[in-house]
Amino acid sequence: MHQASKIICRNLERSISAKQQLLEDTQMQQEFSKAVDLILQSYQSGGRLYLAGNGGSAADAQHLAAEFVCRLSKDRASIPAEALTTDSSILTAIGNDYGYDVVFSRQLEGKLTANDVFLGITTSGNSPNIVKAVEACKEKQVPSIIFTGHGGGEVRSLCDVCVIAPGELTSQIQEVHLVLEHTLCECVEAALFNFKLDLGSSTSDQPLSLKRAA
Template sequence: MDPIEYLKKNLALSIQAKQQLLMDEACLRLFERAVMAVVDSYKQGGRIYIAGNGGSAADAQHLAAEFVSKLARERAALPAEALTVDSSILTAIGNDYGYDLVFARQVAGKATAKDVFLGITTSGQSPNILKALEQCRSVAVPSIVFCGRDGGKVKLMADHAIIAPGDTTSTIQELHIVLAHTLCECVEAAMFGE
C-alpha cells in the first residue's frame, strides 16, 4: 500500500469526473432548472426539504445548514430542513410504517406545493428516496435528486435529476457536495443580489 499512489489515483478520478460534468451541457441545463425551482420556492415563501442515507444524510444536513446559516456571505436565513435528523420521527415512522417511508411520511406532513424536495442518493435506487419522490408527485411538490452512476430509478421520478459522473461512491459524493454548494451559492445570488 502506497498512500501517495492512492491519493494520486483518487485525485485523478475526482478531476476526471469533474471535467466530465463540466462538459455535459445537458446536465448543466438540468442543474440550472433545479436552481430555478429552489429560487421559485423561496420567492413563494417556501422551503427546501433535503434527505439522504448514510453519507448522503450528512450531506443533507450540511446543505440545510448552508441555507439556514450562510454559505459565504452575510444574508437573511433561508428556511431549509434535513429530514434525517429527528430521531423520534425517524424511529416512529420506521417502526409504524417501515424504513422505506421515513422521508415520504415527513413530506406528507410538512411539505406544500410551494416547497421543494431534494433527495440525495449515490445509487439512484434508495427505496426511501423513491417513496419520497412518489409522495412529492402526489401532492405537487417539485423534486430534485442528486444521484450517480446511471441515475437509477430516481431519474424517472424526480422533476430534476442531476446525475454525477464517476464510478465510485466517493467520487459521486464529492460531486454532490460541489452541486450542493453551487446550488446554495446560486440561490443566495438570486435572492440577495450578486
C-alpha cells in the same frame, strides 16, 4: 512512496476525472440550472426546501440545509431549509412502526405545503426511501429534484429534475454532489440577495475546458 501517497493520488485523479466529465457535460449543467430555478421559485413564493439522503448523502443533506439556514460565505438573512435526516425520534418511530422505506415520505406527508420543493440525494438512484419521498411529492404536487449517479436509477423517471453526476464509485459521485450542492446554495443566495457573483475565468456560456483548449 508511502502507500497512502499512492492512494491519495489515485483518489484525486478519480475525483478530478468525474468533475472534468461534468465540466464538459452542458446537458447536465442545464439540468442543474433547472434545479436552481425550481428552488429559487419556491423561495420566491414563500416555500421551503426539504432535503434527504442516506449515509454520506444524509450528511450532504444536512450540510446544505446548514448553509441555507446559516450561511455559505456571505452574511444575509436565513433561508428556510430542513434535512429530514436529523430527528432520531421521528426516524426511529417511522422506521420501527412503518418501515425504513417510508422514513422520508411520511415526514413529507406531514410537512409539504404548496410552494415547497424537495431535493433528494442518492448516488444509486434506487434507495427506496428516496423513491417513496419523490412519490409523496407527486401526491402533494410539489416538485422534486434528485442529485444522483449511475445513470439515474429508479428515481430518474419519477422526479422533475434529475442531475446525474459522473463517476464509477459512490465516493466519486458524492464528491461531485458536494460541488453541485455548494454551487446550488451560491446561485440561490446570489439571486435572492442580489449578490455579485465572482465568475473568475468562467464568464461565457462555453464550458471552461473548451475555453482552455481554444
